[in-house]
Amino acid sequence: MKIFVLNCGSSSVKYQLFEMDNETVLAKGRVERIGMDSATLTHKATGKEEVHQTSSILEHTTAIRKVLAVLTDPKHGVIKNVGEIAAVGHRVVHGGEFFSDSVLITDEVKAAIKSCIDLAPLHNPPNLIGIQAAQELMPGIPHVAAFDTAFHSTMPRRAFLYAIPYVLYRRYRVRRYGFHGTSHKYVSRRAAEVLGRPVDELKIITCHLGNGASIAAIKGGQSIDTSMGFTPLEGLVMGTRSGDLDPGIIPYVMAKEELGMGEVNAMLNKHSGLIGISGVASDMREIEEEMSKGDAKAKDAFDIFTYRVVKYIGAYAAAMNGVDAIVFTAGVGENSPAVRATVCENLKFLGVKLDPEKNEVRGKEADISAPGARVRVLVIPTNEELVIARDTKEIVEKLNIGD
Amino acid sequence: MDIKKVGIVGGGTMGRGLAEHAADKGYDVVIIDKSPALLHEARAGIELSLQKRQEKWAITEAEKRVILGRIQFSDTLADVSTAGIVVETVTEDLDLKKEIFRSIDQICDRRVVFASNTSTLSITELAASTYRPEKVIGLHFLNPVPKMKLVEIVRGLKTSEETVRLAKDFVASLDKTGVEVYESPGFISSRLIFPLINEAMYALMEGVATAESIDTAMKLGYDMARGPLEMADRIGLDSLLIAMERLWRDYGDLKYRPCPLLRKLVRGGNLGVKTGQGFFKYDKEGDLIRS
Numbered sequence: 001m002k003i004f005v006l007n008c009g010s011s012s013v014k015y016q017l018f019e020m021d022n023e024t025v026l027a028k029g030r031v032e033r034i035g036m037d038s039a040t041l042t043h044k045a046t047g048k049e050e051v052h053q054t055s056s057i058l059e060h061t062t063a064i065r066k067v068l069a070v071l072t073d074p075k076h077g078v079i080k081n082v083g084e085i086a087a088v089g090h091r092v093v094h095g096g097e098f099f100s101d102s103v104l105i106t107d108e109v110k111a112a113i114k115s116c117i118d119l120a121p122l123h124n125p126p127n128l129i130g131i132q133a134a135q136e137l138m139p140g141i142p143h144v145a146a147f148d149t150a151f152h153s154t155m156p157r158r159a160f161l162y163a164i165p166y167v168l169y170r171r172y173r174v175r176r177y178g179f180h181g182t183s184h185k186y187v188s189r190r191a192a193e194v195l196g197r198p199v200d201e202l203k204i205i206t207c208h209l210g211n212g213a214s215i216a217a218i219k220g221g222q223s224i225d226t227s228m229g230f231t232p233l234e235g236l237v238m239g240t241r242s243g244d245l246d247p248g249i250i251p252y253v254m255a256k257e258e259l260g261m262g263e264v265n266a267m268l269n270k271h272s273g274l275i276g277i278s279g280v281a282s283d284m285r286e287i288e289e290e291m292s293k294g295d296a297k298a299k300d301a302f303d304i305f306t307y308r309v310v311k312y313i314g315a316y317a318a319a320m321n322g323v324d325a326i327v328f329t330a331g332v333g334e335n336s337p338a339v340r341a342t343v344c345e346n347l348k349f350l351g352v353k354l355d356p357e358k359n360e361v362r363g364k365e366a367d368i369s370a371p372g373a374r375v376r377v378l379v380i381p382t383n384e385e386l387v388i389a390r391d392t393k394e395i396v397e398k399l400n401i402g403d
Numbered sequence: 404m405d406i407k408k409v410g411i412v413g414g415g416t417m418g419r420g421l422a423e424h425a426a427d428k429g430y431d432v433v434i435i436d437k438s439p440a441l442l443h444e445a446r447a448g449i450e451l452s453l454q455k456r457q458e459k460w461a462i463t464e465a466e467k468r469v470i471l472g473r474i475q476f477s478d479t480l481a482d483v484s485t486a487g488i489v490v491e492t493v494t495e496d497l498d499l500k501k502e503i504f505r506s507i508d509q510i511c512d513r514r515v516v517f518a519s520n521t522s523t524l525s526i527t528e529l530a531a532s533t534y535r536p537e538k539v540i541g542l543h544f545l546n547p548v549p550k551m552k553l554v555e556i557v558r559g560l561k562t563s564e565e566t567v568r569l570a571k572d573f574v575a576s577l578d579k580t581g582v583e584v585y586e587s588p589g590f591i592s593s594r595l596i597f598p599l600i601n602e603a604m605y606a607l608m609e610g611v612a613t614a615e616s617i618d619t620a621m622k623l624g625y626d627m628a629r630g631p632l633e634m635a636d637r638i639g640l641d642s643l644l645i646a647m648e649r650l651w652r653d654y655g656d657l658k659y660r661p662c663p664l665l666r667k668l669v670r671g672g673n674l675g676v677k678t679g680q681g682f683f684k685y686d687k688e689g690d691l692i693r694s
Contacts, residue, residue, distance in 0.1 A: 035429070259459060267460035 001396070002026070002084050003389045004138075006064070007091040008130025010122065011035055013063045017071060017078060017085070018389040026078040027071060028385075031063040039063070043070045045078045060126070061133040068137060087142040088134050089392035091182070091384065092127045094120035095147030097173060100154070102146040102391035104399065105131060109145060119177070119230075142399060144392040151181030154222040159319075162230075176234075178226035180208045180330075183382040184216040185223075187329045190380050192221075194367060195325060203320040205313050208382065209339065210330035211239040211282070215309065217316035225319055227312055233268060236312065237305040239282035242272035244308070277301040284332045284339065306342040313343070317350055323375055326352065329382040335362045344377060351375045406573060407431060410486030410511075412503055413493035414445030414476075416639070416677075417520050420548030421490060423449045426473040427462075427549065428577050433475040433482050442476040449474065451688065452549070484510050488573060490542060492520040495645050500524065501532040508533040516566050518542040522593045523649040526559030526586050537563040540570050543590055544579075546637060555590045556581045588653035589646075596634070597647055597659065603631035604662035607682070614682045615694075632682040633691065635665075636675030644669050 001021060007014040016028040029043035029051075039057035044050045051070060057063050071077050079085070090105070096116040103109055110131065117124045135143055160176040161169060168174045184206045191206075192199035199221040207215045213236040216226040227235025227243075237243045245268075254264050275282035278301040280290050287305075290298035317323040326347075327333075328340055337359045344354045351374025358368040361379055369377040409425045411418045414436035422434045422445075436442050453467045462470070475482070480503075483489050489511060491503050504517060511517075517539045519529050530539035541557025554574045558567060567583070574581040584590045589597065603617050612620070618630020635643055644665055651659040668674075668681065675681030676689050684692040 257459065263456075263459050263461040266462065270463050271460045 001086045001393060002079065003087050003089060003392050003396075004085045005089045005091070005385045005388045005392070006130055006134055007385075008060055008126045008133075010126045013060060013067065013130065015067055016385045016389070018386070020389060020393045023386065023389075029067065029070070031057060031067065034058070034060060034063050041066055041070065043067070043076060045076055048076060051076045059133075060129045061136065064130070064133050064137055082138060085138060085141065087144060087392050087396045088138060089144045089146055089388040090127065090131050090134070091148070091388055092131075092145045093123035093148045093179070094177065095145075095149045096177070097153075097175075099145075099147050099150050101150055102144055102388070102395060104395050105135075105143040105145050113145065119173070142392075142396050144388075144395050146182055146388040146391050148179045148181050149177045151185040152176075152178030152216070152223045152226050155224055155226070159225040174230055176226070176229040178214065178216070178223065179228045179232045180212070180214045180216075180226075181223070182384040182387045183208050183329060184214075184218065184226070186383055186387045187327045187380045188216075188218045188221065190365075191325050191327050191378050194365070194378055194380070195376060197324075202324045203317075203322050204325045204327060205316045205320075205323055206327045206329065207309060207313070207333050207343075208330045209236070209284075209309070209328065209333035209336075212241070213238045213243075213330070213332070215312045215316065217319050219320045225316060235308075237277075237301075237308050238273045239284075240270045240273045240275050242268045242276065274301045274305060277304060284336055288336065288338055302338075302342075306339055309339075309343045310346045313347060314350075323350060325376040325378060327378045327380050329380050334364075334379055334381050337362070340368070340377070340379070347375075352377060406487035406569075406576075408433065408486045410483030410489035410507075411435065412480070412483065412489065412491045412507070413520075414441055415492060415494070416448075416546055417544060417548065418492035419445050419448045419452070420546060421492060421520070421544055422474050423452055423470065424549045424577060426470045429473075431473050431475070433477055433486060435477055435480055435483060438478055442478060446474075446476055452547075455688065456549075480506055481510050483507055484512075486511070486515065488516050488518060488569075490518045490520060495521060495523060495642065495649065497524055497528065500529055504529050504532045504539070508535060514538075516540065516569055518570065520544055522590065523588055523646050523653075525588075526557050526562065530559045530561055536561040538566050540566050541584075541586070541590075542570060542574065543584075543592070545592065552578075552580050553592065554579045554581045555584045555592060557584050557586055557590055559586055589650050593646060594650070596631075597643070597650060600631045600635045600643070601647065601659075601662050601665075604635070604664050607632065608662060608664040636681035636683055636685070638675070639677055640665060640669050640674045640681055 003018045003020050005016045011034045012030060012032045014030040017026045019026050025046055027045040031041045033039045034057050037056040038054055041053040068082050072079055072081055092113055094116040096119055098112040113124055113128055187206050188204045189199055191204055192202055204218045206218060212232055214226055214228040217224050233241050235243050250264060274287055278287055278298045280298060281287050287298045287301050291302055332339055340359055344352050353370040353373040354368055354377060355370040358366055363381060366379045367376060368379055408431040411422050411434045414434050418434055422432045426432050436445060456462050457467050489507055491500060493499055519541050520543060522543055526541045530536035533539060539559055540562050543555035545551035545553055556570050571581050606617055607614055614632050618632050621627050621630045644661055647659060647661040673680045676685045679685050686692055
């Protein structure tokens with residue numbers, strides 16, 4: 001069964017085509033700069049040359065049409081015609097309180113995604129446009145939505161409610177939703193496999209450290225808390241986002257600097273985090289490089305970043321009354337031995353002990369803990385697309401049984 | 404038709420503001436002025452404004468470059484030929500505006516809509532200088548364009564429904580709220596605010612209170628972001644005088660008669676923010692210098 005996974009951003013489309021019979025990637029790629037005359041399509045079929053095309057792509061329908069054309073291209077393609085695609089899985093950022101799992105897309109589902117636009121104004125609109133475009137181009141097959149928020153829907157009320165007037169939750173659904181759910185779910189499942197134990201008897205802390213970063217407490221396979229909140233701004237220090245701060249700072253700075261809502265929002269989302277502190281880079285690789293040259297602000301950025309991760313791991317170990325494994329994933333988590341070493345250095349009291357040599361691993365799955373360590377530390381490359389493809393396959397199979 | 408590019412004729416305060424804002428919202432922009440020197444000034448003005456926004460964390464360095472990259476500066480009016488809408492933002496001089504409308508009417512595709520940013524002149528009269536009066540409309544943006552949410556959408560006598568609809572969509576795409584107005588001198592905003600500003604100048608001239616006190620009273624008493632005298636400085640006292648004389652002539656009503664103090668300041672070359680001195684003093688970046 002071939003499943004096509006789509007991730008539509010405001011000016012980009014990322015895709016992967018899976019053969020789910022053996023869970024292999026047949027092709028993957030992305031379209032960038034949609035809306036411009038110089039949009040680019042990068043496509044790589046497994047075992048074939050990478051293809052680059054530049055052309056005018058003004059909206060998502062054209063972008064997806066081009067992707068389908070290259071997928072069926074005799075030279076670069078992997079399928080003969082679009083009819084071979086059995087189903088499409090769509091990544092959707094915000095499912096609000098409506099969705100606790102991936103779902104078959106119906107008109108009602110689309111209406112619900114639309115009603116969450118307020119909660120994710122940058123992400124849900126292009127997600128919806130992508131669904132609409134894909135349904136037009138690939139009619140008659142199931143389309144499935146997988147939500148970034150869904151995995152965290154198991155959080156208890158004490159974790160998702162904020163201690164602000166309750167009426168704000170009732171009126172506007174102001175609460176913690178959490179993000180990167182697909183990633184936290186995937187790496188926690190994979191961690192259980194690596195450890196050779198059922199996920200429902202494990203306490204796992206998953207650290208998704210990328211340009212956006214979040215951390216989750218996963219007890220018995222269920223997310224019971226996560227660091228991102230109502231928006232993806234809360235929690236860890238990120239490339240350009242502040243993460244946690246005293247809310248009292250916001251009105252104070254707004255008054256002092258005469259800032260409006262838009263400005264303070266942009267300040268916290270685009271000018272804070274690693275770039276805000278270091279002034280040199282939002283990318284951890286560059287921060288580490290500057291730090292090695294003796295840049296004090298880059299060192300500050302690194303220290304604040306890792307310290308925040310340590311605090312969250314400590315907090316989540318307490319929240320679960322213990323921890324069996326800590327997982328590092330995403331760009332920084334998979335590729336920075338320095339970040340992992342610094343974080344774990346401060347977790348010895350929990351029973352964490354790294355094997356310095358194994359910790360040198362980059363971008364590959366590995367158990368990097370020292371022999372006999374009470375808490376295992378794993379590096380697991382995330383694979384959100386595969387989770388979406390699996391969910392899609394599962395839903396399609398249920399449909400077929402129903403027939 | 405679908406608008407991708409906005410043509411702006413006039414690189415003064417309003418033209419720059421609109422160029423910056425339209426580019427920020429994703430439009431390609433071509434801005435026309437008479438000479439390379441004026442265009443250089445316009446570019447410097449837009450750069451400064453973006454710089455200030457960046458310092459206030461509203462945009463990033465990359466976003467700033469993208470916005471500037473979308474704006475083309477030209478001293479050749481014919482370059483508006485590729486625009487989907489042309490907005491004229493030159494000074495409130497009827498003959499000059501008519502001349503511009505006559506010229507762009509020759510240059511642009513028949514389907515292109517022309518808008519004037521005039522605050523006082525007749526759209527009907529401007530429209531009459533073209534062969535497409537149904538495609539001419541007023542779009543009165545307020546200064547500073549990136550910040551002010553309001554646009555008065557002004558119908559001339561012959562403006563078509565289709566043109567109004569297109570103008571409304573354009574205004575909405577700029578993230579502004581449009582209010583529809585039938586042609587009448589000063590529309591809503593100028594007609595109501597100019598007498599207030601004028602009265603503030605009379606109060607100052609009569610020695611009722613200092614400029615600071617007048618502005619403080621209105622700011623705190625009526626929750627205004629700026630007092631009337633600072634508003635006058637920001638509009639530009641020369642522009643204000645021309646606009647008020649126009650209103651006075653059109654309505655023939657004494658309540659629009661410009662205060663003699665305004666004439667005196669204009670004669671003396673104290674034109675407000677643009678010269679650094681009006682009712683108050685301003686630094687090079689246009690920020691009020693508090694005494």
